[in-house]
Amino acid sequence: xxxxxxxxxxxxxxxxxxxxxxxxxxxxxxxxxxxxxxxxxxxxxxxxxxxxxxxxxxxxxxxxxxxxxxxxxxxxxxxxxxxxxxxxxxxxxxxxxxxxxxxxxxxxxxxxxxxxxxxxxxxxxxxxxxxxxxxxxxxxxxxxxxxxxxxxxxxxxxxxxxxxxxxxxxxxxxxxxxxxxxxxxxxxxxxxxxxxxxxxxxxxxxxxxxxxxxxxxxxxxxxxxxxxxxxxxxxxxxxxxxxxxxxxxxxxxxxxxxxxxxxxxxxxxxxxxxxxxxxxxxxxxxxxxxxxx
Numbered sequence: 001x002x003x004x005x006x007x008x009x010x011x012x013x014x015x016x017x018x019x020x021x022x023x024x025x026x027x028x029x030x031x032x033x034x035x036x037x038x039x040x041x042x043x044x045x046x047x048x049x050x051x052x053x054x055x056x057x058x059x060x061x062x063x064x065x066x067x068x069x070x071x072x073x074x075x076x077x078x079x080x081x082x083x084x085x086x087x088x089x090x091x092x093x094x095x096x097x098x099x100x101x102x103x104x105x106x107x108x109x110x111x112x113x114x115x116x117x118x119x120x121x122x123x124x125x126x127x128x129x130x131x132x133x134x135x136x137x138x139x140x141x142x143x144x145x146x147x148x149x150x151x152x153x154x155x156x157x158x159x160x161x162x163x164x165x166x167x168x169x170x171x172x173x174x175x176x177x178x179x180x181x182x183x184x185x186x187x188x189x190x191x192x193x194x195x196x197x198x199x200x201x202x203x204x205x206x207x208x209x210x211x212x213x214x215x216x217x218x219x220x221x222x223x224x225x226x227x228x229x230x231x232x233x234x235x236x237x238x239x240x241x242x243x244x245x246x247x248x249x250x251x252x253x254x255x256x257x258x259x260x261x262x263x264x265x266x267x268x269x270x271x272x273x274x275x276x277x278x279x280x281x282x283x284x285x286x287x288x289x290x291x292x293x
Contacts, residue, residue: 016079016080016081016082017079017082018079018081018082018083018084019042019043019045019046019077019078019079019082019083019084020041020042020043020077020084021041021042021043021046021075021076021077021084021085021086022041022042022086023039023040023041023075023086023088024040024041024042025040026039026073026088026090027090028089028090028091029090029091029092029093029157030063030090030091030092030093031063031092031093031094031095031157031158031159031160032063032064032066032067032068032092032093032094032095032159033063033064033095033159033161034063034159036060036061036062036063037060037061037062037063037090038059038060038061039059039060039061039073039075039088040059041059041075041077041086043077043084044077045077046075046076046077046078047075047076047077048073048074048075049073049074049075049076050071050072050073050074051065051066051067051071051072051073052065052066052071052073052090052092053073059075061073061090063092066090066092067092068092068093068094069091069092070089070090070091070092071089071090071091071092072087072088072089073087073088073089073090074086074087074088075087075088093155093157093158093159094157094159095155095159095160095161096120096121096153096154096155096159096160096161097120097161098118098119098120098121098124098151098152098153098161098162098163099118099119099120099163099164100116100117100118100149100150100151100163100164100166101116101117101118101119102116102117102166103166104164104165104166104167105166105167105168105169106143106166106167106168106169107168107169107170107171107242107243107244108143108145108146108168108169108170108171109171109173109242109243109244109245110170110171110173110244111173111244111245111246112244112245113142113143114142114143114168115140115141115142115143116140116141116142116143116149116151116166117139117140118139118140118141118151118153118163119139120153120155120161120163121153121154121155121160121161122153122154122155122156123137123153123154124136124137124138124139124151124152124153125137125151125152125153126141126149126150126151126152127149127150127151127152128145128147128148128149129147129148130148143168146168146169146170147168148165148166148167148168149165149166149167149168150162150163150164150165150166151163171199171240171242171243171244172198172199172200172201172202172240172242172244173199173244173246174196174197174198174199174202174204174238174239174240174244174245174246175196175197175199175246176194176195176196176236176238176246176247176248177194177195177196177197178194178195178248179192179193179194179234179236179248179249179250180192180193180194180250181193181234181250181252183253183254183255184226184252184253184254184255185254185255185256185257186226186227186228186229186254186255186256186257187225187226187227187257188225189223189224189225190223190224190225190226190252191221191222191223192209192211192217192221192222192223192224192234192236192250193221194207194220194221194236194238194248196238196246198238198240198241199240199242199244202240202241202242202244203240203241204238204239204240205239205240205241206218206237206238206239207219207220207222207236207237207238208236208237208238208239209222209224209234209235209236210234210235210236210237211224211226211232211234211252212232212233212234212235212252213226213228213232226252226254228254229254229255229256230254231251231252231253231254232251232252232254233249233250233251233252234249234250234251234252235247235248235249235250236248236250
């Protein structure tokens with residue numbers, strides 16, 4: 001008779017629950033100059049590492065520290081028995097540099113437009129004295145009143161920037177009261193004179209003449225010689241220290257000189273007096289003068 005013998009044993013296995021390091025809705029993209037982003041994970045109490053992380057005990061992700069490009073952030077958390085980790089990928093886009101062209105202090109003249117030009121972004125919104133200007137969304141803005149102007153720009157990645165402030169002041173307006181020039185004959189010089197004022201607290205710094213015949217001049221007064229008869233539209237532009245200007249047009253009448261075709265002596269037998277007859281073409285002669293013996 002055979003006899004069988006059996007033995008058995010048992011082992012208890014305890015499966016402990018692992019922490020969950022998963023990120024909760026991390027951003028996929030941010031702007032470099034954006035505020036600090038505080039990341040969150042399912043299981044707290046772990047450690048953070050990677051670009052943009054300055055303290056492993058804090059979930060604070062600083063885009064400007066990470067810099068432009070793909071940032072990799074890891075999170076690891078452990079309990080008494082198990083560990084888990086997760087990784088988030090955040091792309092950091094650069095912010096635009098929005099600027100207004102020209103000086104940071106500009107002058108608005110009453111008889112001309114002041115246009116501000118912005119660059120660096122895809123869309124714009126202009127501000128005056130810190131308040132948005134209704135309907136001003138283009139890269140240029142035509143100023144109609146003094147103030148402190150700036151522009152908010154956004155690039156194609158939805159990253160923003162504010163431009164510098166441009167202070168616009170009201171300029172003094174110069175005025176030309178009159179421009180004087182006499183009627184002149186062709187080939188003779190004529191002098192232009194004028195009366196003007198620079199505007200409050202200013203000085204006139206330039207006097208630019210356009211004589212209407214293709215020639216130009218400068219100075220408080222000016223002289224020009226017209227070589228052809230006709231009517232010319234001369235223009236004076238004065239500018240003051242604020243950069244503001246005024247202009248005035250003056251018609252110049254240039255007369256043709258008469259032409260003596262011939263002079264004929266009549267009854268020139270001695271001792272009788274001789275008569276001289278002149279033949280003149282051109283404009284009417286007001287006072288012909290004939291001399292002879």
